[in-house]
Amino acid sequence: MSLPTRYLVSAPGKVILFGEHAVVYGKTAIAGSLDGLRTYMLFEKRNDGFLELNLPKLDLRYPLIWPISALPFSKVAPASKATDNTFSQELTFNEELLKTLKPIVLEGNSGNQNSQEINELQQVAASVFLYLYTSLEDKQTSWCGTTVHVTSNLPVGAGLGSSASYSVCLATGLLLVLGHITIPNYDERISDSNISDSSSPMNLINRWAFQAEKIIHGVPSGIDNTVSTYGGAVSFTKGVMENVSGFQSLRFLLTNTKVPRNTRILVANVRILHDKYPHIVVPILEAIEGISASFKEIINSGDSEKELNQKIEELIDLNHYLINSLGVGHPSIDKVREITAQYSLHSKLTGAGGGGCVLTLLRDDVTNDDIMRIMHALTSVGFECFETKVGGPGISVIDASSTINKQEFLSSSNMQQISGWKHF
Numbered sequence: 441m442s443l444p445t446r447y448l449v450s451a452p453g454k455v456i457l458f459g460e461h462a463v464v465y466g467k468t469a470i471a472g473s474l475d476g477l478r479t480y481m482l483f484e485k486r487n488d489g490f491l492e493l494n495l496p497k498l499d500l501r502y503p504l505i506w507p508i509s510a511l512p513f514s515k516v517a518p519a520s521k522a523t524d525n526t527f528s529q530e531l532t533f534n535e536e537l538l539k540t541l542k543p544i545v546l547e548g549n550s551g552n553q554n555s556q557e558i559n560e561l562q563q564v565a566a567s568v569f570l571y572l573y574t575s576l577e578d579k580q581t582s583w584c585g586t587t588v589h590v591t592s593n594l595p596v597g598a599g600l601g602s603s604a605s606y607s608v609c610l611a612t613g614l615l616l617v618l619g620h621i622t623i624p625n626y627d628e629r630i631s632d633s634n635i636s637d638s639s640s641p642m643n644l645i646n647r648w649a650f651q652a653e654k655i656i657h658g659v660p661s662g663i664d665n666t667v668s669t670y671g672g673a674v675s676f677t678k679g680v681m682e683n684v685s686g687f688q689s690l691r692f693l694l695t696n697t698k699v700p701r702n703t704r705i706l707v708a709n710v711r712i713l714h715d716k717y718p719h720i721v722v723p724i725l726e727a728i729e730g731i732s733a734s735f736k737e738i739i740n741s742g743d744s745e746k747e748l749n750q751k752i753e754e755l756i757d758l759n760h761y762l763i764n765s766l767g768v769g770h771p772s773i774d775k776v777r778e779i780t781a782q783y784s785l786h787s788k789l790t791g792a793g794g795g796g797c798v799l800t801l802l803r804d805d806v807t808n809d810d811i812m813r814i815m816h817a818l819t820s821v822g823f824e825c826f827e828t829k830v831g832g833p834g835i836s837v838i839d840a841s842s843t844i845n846k847q848e849f850l851s852s853s854n855m856q857q858i859s860g861w862k863h864f
């Protein structure tokens with residue numbers, strides 16, 4: 441099969457309004473894609489049988505390079521290979537493959553003259569790449585190797601789904617490169633794309649991205665990769681996604697406390713608390729689900745703008761206190777709440793917590809001058825802020841064979857402005 445020689449792929453980060461952590465236990469959460477905050481990947485064809493991964497955002501100064509022949513294809517049972525029937529097939533996580541890849545990941549550095557340590561985060565990101573490549577490899581393709589460049593304007597490890605957008609871009613690019621899906625024709629996202637339609641390319645991308653998220657997060661709910669794949673503003677319960685109209689019109693301030701934390705550890709800590717005190721933690725998770733349910737009720741209730749905002753702010757406070765009781769709060773999050781409260785605004789953590797990002801509702805009566813003042817107050821104590829809306833497009837791709845090369849990709853400050861993005 442003859443394929444394009446270059447693909448450009450992009451997927452958004454996400455913000456969770458209500459229900460993080462509870463969603464891991466099957467409770468409903470409310471989330472949306474982040475329009476301007478995305479990961480971009482350029483996949484370039486090689487003919488030499490090598491795979492190259494560039495991770496500048498993770499401070500990896502030199503590329504990691506592996507010969508395809510070093511990959512443990514024997515660990516992938518033929519039945520679980522991504523052949524024609526992959527669309528309808530349940531994907532089982534391949535622990536054995538991941539274990540076998542561990543030493544191979546480090547060999548990616550061996551041809552490098554310059555010594556560089558590969559830290560834990562970089563190893564995980566490289567494992568995701570090799571895991572997906574080994575699982576999806578198909579000898580029918582005309583690509584005999586690939587170079588992947590990654591850029592992103594999402595903060596890494598801050599609760600905005602950087603790992604999900606990385607996973608979704610990798611899954612999409614490799615499914616394209618390895619000939620399992622083709623570039624779609626739609627210039628705009630099809631809003632009614634059905635998540636449960638297992639024959640759709642989006643469903644396939646989402647399922648492989650979920651496998652990738654398992655490598656990064658351990659036991660994720662799937663909300664991050666689903667929102668990143670499909671985009672939009674949604675409620676999510678046990679893998680089922682539903683559009684929540686009205687959510688898109690809300691404005692938010694995102695504040696990055698810059699306190700590093702690890703989603704895998706935070707999720708695991710909540711699990712320990714849950715297993716130790718089920719009679720206490722289960723009702724807290726149910727109460728958090730009640731918040732998501734209340735939001736869905738009020739967002740389209742016909743309440744006046746003022747009433748609606750007041751109720752959402754009450755829900756933000758309730759969610760903040762409940763989630764703090766699960767041990768995923770942080771003094772930096774309380775500091776953001778304290779500062780925004782001085783301007784009578786309400787905030788809560790978003791994502792896994794433990795630092796990371798904080799979400800503040802910007803009511804319609806908050807003027808641009810007010811926003812400037814609030815941002816100034818937050819940045820002057822070392823935080824970073826940006827205003828955002830939710831609900832932009834999910835995965836987008838371009839046949840970049842003749843449109844964008846590596847130099848243009850690496851130097852572009854606004855990739856979204858490139859014309860020709862296609863949506864599944």
Ligand SMILES: Nc1ncnc2c1ncn2[C@@H]1O[C@H](COP(=O)(O)OP(=O)(O)OP(=O)(O)O)[C@@H](O)[C@H]1O
Pocket residue numbers: 479495497498561562564565590591592595596597598599600601602603604606656657664701702703704791792793
């Ligand atoms: N631009 C990127 N390049 C390479 N790897 C990335 C990139 N962004 C994220 N990752 C991978 O994702 C990991 C960060 O995931 P983590 O879940 O801790 O943060 P997050 O996704 O930003 O937050 P959350 O899951 O709470 O939304 C990194 O360690 C790395 O493995």
Ligand SMILES: C[C@@](O)(CCO)CC(=O)[O-]
Pocket residue numbers: 456459460461462463464599601657659660661662663664703707791792
């Ligand atoms: C903390 C969590 O609920 C959201 C992380 O963005 C984990 C998950 O849903 O997998």
